[in-house]
Amino acid sequence: MSVRGPREGFVESVITNISLIRRRIRVPHLWVENHEIGKLTRTTVSIVYIKGLATERVLGELRERIDRIKIDGILESGQLEDFIEDTPYTLFPLLLRTERPDVVCGSLLEGRVAVLINGTPHALILPAELTMFLQAPDDYYEKVPIGSFIRILRWASALLAIMLPAFYVAVTNFHPELIPVDLALRISGTREGAPFPLIVEVLGLGLLFEILREAGLRLPAAIGPAISIVGGLVVGEAAIRAGLVSPAVVIVVALTAIAGFGIPVFSAAIAFRLLQFTYTLLGAAFGLLGVQFALLLTVVHLCSLRSFGVPYLTPLAPFIVRDIKDHMIRNWWWGLDTRPKLIGYREPKRQPPGQMPSPGPGEKSGEGGEEK
Amino acid sequence: MNPPKERIANRQLFYFLFMMRTIIVMGTLPVLTAADALQDAWISSILSFFTAAILVVMIGALSIRFPDLTVVQYSQKLLGAWGGRIFSLLFILNYLHIASTDVRVYAEAIITGFLPNTPLIFIISVMVVVAGLAAHAGVEVIGRAADLLFPFFVLMIVLALIFPLPGGRFLLANLEPIMSRGVAPVLRGALVPTLIIAQYLSLLMLTPTTTQPVKALKTALYALAASSLVLTLVAGSVIVMLGPDRGSRSTFPFFAMVRTLQISECVERVEILTVFSWGFGLFIGCLPAGGHLGPVSGSRAQYLSPADRAHHGDLCGARYAVLSGHVANSDLLQPSGYSTHPDLCYRRSHGNPVAGLPVSTFAGEGIG
Numbered sequence: 120m121s122v123r124g125p126r127e128g129f130v131e132s133v134i135t136n137i138s139l140i141r142r143r144i145r146v147p148h149l150w151v152e153n154h155e156i157g158k159l160t161r162t163t164v165s166i167v168y169i170k171g172l173a174t175e176r177v178l179g180e181l182r183e184r185i186d187r188i189k190i191d192g193i194l195e196s197g198q199l200e201d202f203i204e205d206t207p208y209t210l211f212p213l214l215l216r217t218e219r220p221d222v223v224c225g226s227l228l229e230g231r232v233a234v235l236i237n238g239t240p241h242a243l244i245l246p247a248e249l250t251m252f253l254q255a256p257d258d259y260y261e262k263v264p265i266g267s268f269i270r271i272l273r274w275a276s277a278l279l280a281i282m283l284p285a286f287y288v289a290v291t292n293f294h295p296e297l298i299p300v301d302l303a304l305r306i307s308g309t310r311e312g313a314p315f316p317l318i319v320e321v322l323g324l325g326l327l328f329e330i331l332r333e334a335g336l337r338l339p340a341a342i343g344p345a346i347s348i349v350g351g352l353v354v355g356e357a358a359i360r361a362g363l364v365s366p367a368v369v370i371v372v373a374l375t376a377i378a379g380f381g382i383p384v385f386s387a388a389i390a391f392r393l394l395q396f397t398y399t400l401l402g403a404a405f406g407l408l409g410v411q412f413a414l415l416l417t418v419v420h421l422c423s424l425r426s427f428g429v430p431y432l433t434p435l436a437p438f439i440v441r442d443i444k445d446h447m448i449r450n451w452w453w454g455l456d457t458r459p460k461l462i463g464y465r466e467p468k469r470q471p472p473g474q475m476p477s478p479g480p481g482e483k484s485g486e487g488g489e490e491k
Numbered sequence: 492m493n494p495p496k497e498r499i500a501n502r503q504l505f506y507f508l509f510m511m512r513t514i515i516v517m518g519t520l521p522v523l524t525a526a527d528a529l530q531d532a533w534i535s536s537i538l539s540f541f542t543a544a545i546l547v548v549m550i551g552a553l554s555i556r557f558p559d560l561t562v563v564q565y566s567q568k569l570l571g572a573w574g575g576r577i578f579s580l581l582f583i584l585n586y587l588h589i590a591s592t593d594v595r596v597y598a599e600a601i602i603t604g605f606l607p608n609t610p611l612i613f614i615i616s617v618m619v620v621v622a623g624l625a626a627h628a629g630v631e632v633i634g635r636a637a638d639l640l641f642p643f644f645v646l647m648i649v650l651a652l653i654f655p656l657p658g659g660r661f662l663l664a665n666l667e668p669i670m671s672r673g674v675a676p677v678l679r680g681a682l683v684p685t686l687i688i689a690q691y692l693s694l695l696m697l698t699p700t701t702t703q704p705v706k707a708l709k710t711a712l713y714a715l716a717a718s719s720l721v722l723t724l725v726a727g728s729v730i731v732m733l734g735p736d737r738g739s740r741s742t743f744p745f746f747a748m749v750r751t752l753q754i755s756e757c758v759e760r761v762e763i764l765t766v767f768s769w770g771f772g773l774f775i776g777c778l779p780a781g782g783h784l785g786p787v788s789g790s791r792a793q794y795l796s797p798a799d800r801a802h803h804g805d806l807c808g809a810r811y812a813v814l815s816g817h818v819a820n821s822d823l824l825q826p827s828g829y830s831t832h833p834d835l836c837y838r839r840s841h842g843n844p845v846a847g848l849p850v851s852t853f854a855g856e857g858i859g
Contacts, residue, residue: 293605293606294605294763296763297763297764405606405609405613405617406605406606407605407763407767408601408605408606408609408614408617408767411767411770411771412617412621415621415770415771415774416621416624418636418639418640419621419624419625419628419632419636422628422632422633422635422636422639423628423629423632430635432635432639435638435639436634436635436636436637436638436639437500437503437634437635437638438502438638
C-alpha cells in the first residue's frame with residue numbers, strides 16, 4: 120500500500136504483468152526472455168530488463184542459475200528465489216519481492232532485472248540491497264524532506280526492532296549506571312514482586328506477540344481486529360494487573376513490535392524481528408558486551424552477503440559517495456542524475472544535470488536561476 | 492560469483508590503519524602512561540608522528556616496489572626460498588603478538604570498567620571469534636565492515652572531545668609549564684607510540700590487495716597523520732580535563748576522562764557506549780585480532796606451496812589453529828590482577844547518587 124502512487128498491482132497472469140510493465144516503459148529496449156521451468160507445470164518464467172542498461176554479467180548469471188533448476192513444478196516466486204539466491208544461509212532476503220509495477224519499472228530504470236513467474240503476482244527484483252527493503256515507493260513520490268524523514272525513521276525503527284529489548288535487558292541487568300537514577304528507581308519499582316526473571320518476561324512477551332501477529336494475519340479482515348483487541352488490550356492489561364509481567368517490559372515489547380512494522384517489506388521485517396531474539400538472549404547473558412558481539416556478528420554477516428555479485432550493504436559498505444543521494448535520504452529528482460554505480464554502470468547518466476527549477480531571471484535578473 | 496582476487500580500496504586500507512593505531516594509542520595513551528612526559532604528552536604525540544613516519548616509510552617502501560606480492564612472496568624472491576620463509580615467519584609471529592596484545596587491552600578495559608566479574612578469556616574469545624569469522628569471510632568483507640563502522644568510531648572520538656567543551660570542566664593551566672624539564676621526558680614519551688607502529692607491518696600483507704598498491708604508502712602516511720592528530724587531541728584533552736598526574740596514573744586515561752563527563756541531567760556515565768564503539772574500532776583495527784589471520788593464513792598458503800593457493804578449505808583449519816593460539820597467547824601475556832587499578836573502580840563514582848546506593852542493588856543482581 121502507499122499513500123501516493125499508482126494503485127495498480129500485478130495479477131497472476133504473466134502476460135498481463137508484462138503488459139503492465141510495457142505500458143510504463145514504452146521502448147523496444149525492454150526485453151523479455153521467457154524460460155520454462157518445471158517438468159510437470161511448465162511454468163513460464165520471464166526475465167525482464169532494459170537491453171543495454173542491465174549488466175550482462177548479472178543477466179548471464181541469472182540465466183545460468185535459472186537453467187540449472189530441475190524441479191517438477193514452480194508455483195510461486197519464493198520457490199524460484201530459493202534456487203537462485205546467492206546463499207541460502209541467511210535470514211535476510213537477497214531478492215526483492217514486489218507486487219507493484221511501478222517498483223519493478225523503477226528498478227528496471229536503474230539497471231536491475233526483474234523476474235516474473237506465471238501464476239503469482241509477486242515479481243522478483245535483483246540485484247537487491249538492504250536499502251531497498253527499507254524504502255517504499257512513497258519516498259520517491261512525496262516531497263524530498265518528507266520522504267527523507269520517513270526513510271530515516273525507517274532505519275531507526277529497524278535498529279529499534281533489533282536492539283531495543285536486548286538493550287533494555289542488558290542495561291537493567293548489567294549496567295544500571297547508564298540509566299538516570301529516577302528512571303532506574305521507577306523501573307525497579309515496577310519490577311517489585313515480579314514472579315519471572317526479566318529475560319523470561321521479554322522473550323515470552325516477544326514470542327506471544329509473534330503468535331498474535333500470525334493469528335491475526337490469517338483471519339478474515341472482519342475478525343482480525345478482534346484478535347488484536349483481545350490479545351493486545353485484554354490479555355496485556357490483565358497480565359499487568361495480575362502482576363505477571365511488569366509494565367516496562369510490555370512497553371518495550373510493544374515498541375519493538377511497532378518498530379518492526381515500520382519496515383515496509385515483510386521478508387526483511389521478519390528477519391529483523393527474528394534477530395531481536397538472538398540479541399535479547401546475548402544481551403541477557405553478557406550485557407552490552409553480548410549486544411556488541413551480536414552487532415559485530417550481524418555486521419560481518421551483512422558485509423559478506425552479496426546479491427548477484429553486488430555487496431548487500433552497498434552504498435554504505437563499500438561506501439559509494441555518488442549513491443548516498445538515494446539512500447537514507449534522497450535527493451530531488453533533478454539531482455538523481457546517476458544510476459547506482461555497481462548496477463547501472465553501463466549507462467551511468469540518467470539525465471542531464473542542471474535541471475534544478477528556478478523562477479527564472481524575471482525583473483531582478485542576476486539573482487539565482489540557472490538559465491543562461 | 493566472487494571476483495577472482497579480493498581487492499580493498501585504498502580508502503578501506505586507510506580505515507584499517509587509522510583504527511588499528513588509534514584504538515591502541517587512544518586506549519592506553521602511551522605518551523602519558525608509559526613515560527614521564529606528563530603535561531608535555533601532547534608534544535610527544537606530535538613528535539611520535541615524525542618518528543613513526545620514518546618507520547612507516549621503511550615498512551612501506553619495499554612493499555610498493557612489489558605491488559603484486561606480499562612480504563612472504565617477495566622475501567622469497569630477495570632472500571631465496573628458505574631465507575625468505577624464515578624471514579616472513581618473523582612477521583607472522585609479530586602479527587600474532589600484536590593481535591593478542593590488542594585484544595588483551597580491550598578485554599582489560601571492559602573488565603576494569605564494566606564487567607569486573609566476567610572471565611578475561613570470555614571477553615577475549617568473543618572478540619577473537621567475531622574477528623576470526625570476519626577473517627574467514629575475507630579481506631573484502633573486513634573492508635566493508637570498516638566502511639560501515641568507521642563513522643561510528645569517528646563519531647565516538649569527536650563526541651568525547653566536544654562534550655567537555657560546554658561544561659567548561661577543563662583547566663588550561665594543566666598544560667603548563669611547557670617543556671619545563673627539558674626535552675628528554677618528551678622524547679621518552681614518544682618512544683612507545685613509535686614502537687607500536689609495528690602494527691603497520693600489516694601493510695606488508697595488505698598492500699597487494701589494494702586497488703592502487705603503489706599509493707599504499709601514501710595511504711599509510713595519511714592514516715598515521717590522522718591517528719597522530721587524534722592522539723594529540725586525546726592526550727591534550729586528558730591532561731586538560733584530568734590533570735597530568737591523575738592522567739598518567741590511570742590505566743586507561745581516555746575512559747577515565749570520558750567517565751567524568753556528564754552531558755546533561757539525565758545523560759551521564761556514557762563511557763560504556765564509548766568503550767563499545769571503541770570495541771567496534773578495535774574489531775576493525777584489530778585486523779591484528781582476526782583480520783591479520785586472513786593475511787596470515789593466506790601467507791601460510793604461500794608459504795607451503797606458492798604455486799597452488801586455491802585450496803581455501805584447508806586454510807580454515809590453519810586460521811582456527813592460529814585463533815586458539817591467540818587466546819592462549821593473550822591469556823599468558825599478563826598475569827591477572829593487573830586490572831584492579833584503584834583509579835578505575837568505576838563504581839566508586841564521585842558525587843554520583845547511584846554510588847551511594849548499596850552495591851548489591853545495582854552491581855550484583857541488577858535491578859531487572
